[in-house]
Amino acid sequence: MLLTDEAPAARRAIDPAFRRDIIDGLSRAPKATPPIWFYDRRGSELFERITDLPEYYPTRTETALLQAHGQDFAKAVGEGRAVVEFGAGSARKTPHLLRAIQPAAYVPIDISGDFLHASSAQLASAFPDLPVLPLVGDFNGPLHLPTTIDTLPRLGFFPGSTIGNMEPDAAVDLLRAMRQLLGDASMLLIGMDRIKDRQRLVAAYDDDAGVTAAFNLNLIARINRELEGDLPIDGFVHRALWNDDKARIEMHLEAVRPLHFHVAGQCFRMAAGETIHTESSHKYGARDERLLLRAGGWEPVREWTDPDGLFALVLAKA
Numbered sequence: 001m002l003l004t005d006e007a008p009a010a011r012r013a014i015d016p017a018f019r020r021d022i023i024d025g026l027s028r029a030p031k032a033t034p035p036i037w038f039y040d041r042r043g044s045e046l047f048e049r050i051t052d053l054p055e056y057y058p059t060r061t062e063t064a065l066l067q068a069h070g071q072d073f074a075k076a077v078g079e080g081r082a083v084v085e086f087g088a089g090s091a092r093k094t095p096h097l098l099r100a101i102q103p104a105a106y107v108p109i110d111i112s113g114d115f116l117h118a119s120s121a122q123l124a125s126a127f128p129d130l131p132v133l134p135l136v137g138d139f140n141g142p143l144h145l146p147t148t149i150d151t152l153p154r155l156g157f158f159p160g161s162t163i164g165n166m167e168p169d170a171a172v173d174l175l176r177a178m179r180q181l182l183g184d185a186s187m188l189l190i191g192m193d194r195i196k197d198r199q200r201l202v203a204a205y206d207d208d209a210g211v212t213a214a215f216n217l218n219l220i221a222r223i224n225r226e227l228e229g230d231l232p233i234d235g236f237v238h239r240a241l242w243n244d245d246k247a248r249i250e251m252h253l254e255a256v257r258p259l260h261f262h263v264a265g266q267c268f269r270m271a272a273g274e275t276i277h278t279e280s281s282h283k284y285g286a287r288d289e290r291l292l293l294r295a296g297g298w299e300p301v302r303e304w305t306d307p308d309g310l311f312a313l314v315l316a317k318a
């Protein structure tokens with residue numbers, strides 16, 4: 001049962017926050033833009049392709065954990081909760097959880113409305129008795145849950161190690177905001193990517209087929225299309241590197257020659273070799289995970305990992 005009152009995508013205005021974030025990001029030194037702007041329609045499709053790449057272990061490892069431990073989740077979480085998924089995207093992993101815990105409602109939240117509505121419709125037809133209440137929005141900002149779930153205890157679901165795309169202080173703020181949004185009786189099931197050898201990490205963000213490079217470079221196409229930009233796509237290359245000090249993968253767009261371009265009427269210059277830092281993907285050790293959750297107001301209660309310890313699903317209570 002799909003319940004939605006959103007306007008179709010074609011009628012939505014371009015987000016002025018995109019303009020602000022890109023102009024601010026290109027004006028600072030070093031240049032850095034927030035990763036949320038990767039996810040236009042093409043970016044979301046490219047991300048789906050990334051999740052199927054042989055080098056990109058997080059998605060299949062987390063999916064296997066969700067498939068394998070359904071009974072454990074049901075026992076630990078109980079029936080009749082409203083599942084609130086943060087950054088639902090295509091929600092490909094969600095059916096495993098929904099089947100296992102039999103929730104009373106499902107609220108997928110995502111910034112990309114087109115994608116969200118398509119995946120919500122699919123889920124609603126696979127679970128005809130489940131109220132599916134999609135919410136288009138940025139989970140980093142204020143959100144209002146549908147009033148229909150007011151009386152239900154909530155389970156926040158934040159898979160995919162998306163928390164890793166935030167700086168640790170922002171991650172703590174987000175966990176606190178989730179705690180506030182979901183309420184006292186809530187639980188949170190969160191996916192976190194573990195620290196592992198550098199080679200494996202870098203390969204996951206710089207695949208042989210070049211899909212992650214296309215995903216990164218798509219930001220330039222989006223800026224040109226939506227913000228009257230004239231950045232030369234062939235003036236940039238994709239870079240992925242492991243920053244060991246900060247325990248994170250960084251993605252950059254590196255200028256291959258001196259560049260001079262415009263965005264929304266403003267002029268920018270880059271030296272050859274200078275980069276735009278487009279994404280960080282922080283990785284956490286087992287103790288770091290728990291520390292982060294506690295700092296965010298959540299008490300970890302259980303944890304599931306694969307035999308190689310690549311990825312962890314952590315269940316926490318408010």
Ligand code: AVI
Nearest residue numbers: 050160161162165205212281
């Ligand atoms: C969405 N997020 C968790 C992905 C990650 O692994 O940090 C985004 C991504 N960027 C490049 N590949 C995947």
